Amino acid sequence: MQPVNEMKLEFLSKSSNEAFARVVAAAFVSQLDPTIEELADVRTAVSEAVTNAIIHGYEDETGTIRMVCRLYERSVEIEISDEGKGIEDIELAMQPLYTSKPEMERSGMGFTVMESFMDRVKVRSKPGEGTTVTLYKTFSSAERPRKKQEK
Numbered sequence: 763m764q765p766v767n768e769m770k771l772e773f774l775s776k777s778s779n780e781a782f783a784r785v786v787a788a789a790f791v792s793q794l795d796p797t798i799e800e801l802a803d804v805r806t807a808v809s810e811a812v813t814n815a816i817i818h819g820y821e822d823e824t825g826t827i828r829m830v831c832r833l834y835e836r837s838v839e840i841e842i843s844d845e846g847k848g849i850e851d852i853e854l855a856m857q858p859l860y861t862s863k864p865e866m867e868r869s870g871m872g873f874t875v876m877e878s879f880m881d882r883v884k885v886r887s888k889p890g891e892g893t894t895v896t897l898y899k900t901f902s903s904a905e906r907p908r909k910k911q912e913k
């Protein structure tokens with residue numbers, strides 16, 4: 763299925779850019795007229811994915827994070843990728859409470875949060891090559907009648 767709109771963004775893996783990515787994704791998704799709760803879900807999931815790329819993907823180095831948002835008739839696909847260290851064991855990393863950084867007091871709930879706010883989360887990673895997290899969400903707003911635009 764072809765997207766009806768697409769946006770691409772690249773930014774440095776600095777913690778100050780996490781909020782920027784979250785706001786940009788929410789603004790782009792707003793074209794589908796989501797509910798406030800649905801927008802909050804998208805912001806939260808994007809925030810978690812970007813934070814993971816910054817903290818785990820690049821650790822103490824600065825790299826590039828890419829975000830691609832694809833809008834469909836009733837849904838969004840958001841791909842967040844890095845070229846960082848990658849994930850050795852994706853299944854283990856996705857376990858609730860698992861963290862590879864216990865010294866940083868990380869909760870190990872990033873993927874769990876993403877999964878709870880999105881319809882589906884897909885993770886691809888290769889050690890030494892980076893990670894791509896793809897978030898999928900269908901909006902209930904698509905079931906509501908659209909407001910007619912005035913001409």
